[in-house]
Amino acid sequence: MTDVAVRQDQHLDIPTSTEPATAQLVQWAQAAEAAGQFAEAVCNTSAVPQAYRGKPAEAAAAILAGAEVGLSPMASLRAFDNIQGTPAPKAITLRAITQGLxxxxxxxxxxxxxxxxxxxxxxxxxxxxxxxxxxxxxxxxxxxxxxxxxxxxxxxxxxxxxxxxxxxASDAIMGMPYTAEEIRDQGAQVDARPAPRIVSAADFLPADEPTPATETSDPTDPHGLSAAVDKPLTAADILDEIATAPTQARLDEIKAACQQQGIRDPQILDAWSTRSAQIAEAA
Structure with missing residues (x-):
């Protein structure tokens, strides 16, 4: 047995496939409510891993995922890493589940x-x-x-x-196709680890009044994003610049231009985050 114990006396009443669909739905709702209440009670304590502190919704998801495979609530929080809001099992967790069966x-x-x-x-x-x-x-x-x-x-x-x-044991771990280690290898960040240069919506807060500036003739900055231009920037211009940005410094210039012009676009935010992660990965 590994250091992540698999329990047979689950704390949550997880439905089984042999029950009617409506009964399963009711049980899932009850289990989710119980998981949420437990998460709210423990997520502001040092008893839970850092990745889940102050994040009861993510903790509840990990508790429910663990309950499906026989883990107690606290064991679930230790067994699943919180990767971008989604619980991902560690390799040792898969081994514990497999051996427990x-x-x-x-x-x-x-x-x-x-x-x-x-x-x-x-x-x-x-x-x-x-x-x-x-x-x-x-x-x-x-x-x-x-x-x-x-x-x-x-x-x-x-x-x-x-x-x-x-x-x-594919039947036992069907809902957990990738481990936290494998997901990290694809470039995703674990919430408990520092993630510098990850942009948030706050980075693109709209300004009340765009600040005009002179046009630029810099050939490396065809859209004039190093400083705000005297005409509105278009989303297409910004997305082009983000896609070809060679360095994080260049991405930061683009972000500053967006802030100056009051641009806040989810598509731009996603593109900026993706390109920032690619640059960090290549470093």
């Missing part, structure tokens, strides 16, 4: 260059084995990421563990 998972080898994890479904005689190497991670472009540089052995084991658990 009687399946076997073992780590055969773990070094900074190789991880070998094997699993066997309860009742089967054959073992399924996943081997992850640094060479495999390099081919996927993973080793340039900070978590792989800092703890390659742990990341290799996490990848191999998740793969084996999906092979032998």
């Amino acid at each position: 009687g399946h076997q998972v073992r780590i055969d080898e773990s070094t900074a260059v190789t991880a070998v994890v094997s699993g066997r479904r309860n009742g089967d005689t054959d073992w399924q084995t996943s081997t992850w190497t640094i060479a495999r991670a390099q081919q996927m472009g993973l080793t340039s990421k900070s978590q792989w540089k800092q703890q390659p052995a742990a990341m290799l084991v996490a990848r191999a563990t998740a793969e084996v658990c999906r092979w032998i």
Whole structure:
């Protein structure tokens, strides 16, 4: 058994597929209400992980996700990372769930260059084995990421563990296709970790009066976004500039121009955030 224990006496009355749909809906509503009340009570305490402090809605989602696979509320908050508001299971969580159902998972080898994890479904005689190497991670472009540089052995084991658990217990973890480690590798940020240069809607608060300025002839700034221009900027101009911005400094100039002209557009906000993450990832 791992350090994330799977409980059989769930605290929430999660509906089963054998019950009528209307009864399931009522039970889900009751479970969600109970999870929300519990989250409200604990999310401002040091008893919960930092990722969920002051975020009862996200905590309630993690509690419900954990209850589906037999985890108690507090174990759920430890077992799921909060990634952009969505609970994502850690690799160790998948292993705990899998082993809790009687399946076997073992780590055969773990070094900074190789991880070998094997699993066997309860009742089967054959073992399924996943081997992850640094060479495999390099081919996927993973080793340039900070978590792989800092703890390659742990990341290799996490990848191999998740793969084996999906092979032998897909029915148990169908609603959790990717682990937190895998999602991080795609560039998503875990809420508990510092995320500099992540833009929010407040960064694009509209100004009461646009401030006119002189046009620019800078060939690297064809739309004059380094300073506000004497004509309104269009969304198309801004999106073009964001898509081709080579540095974070350039993105910051674009943001300043939007603030000066009172532009607040969800599409621009999303494009800015995406490009900022791409630049940070490439750094």
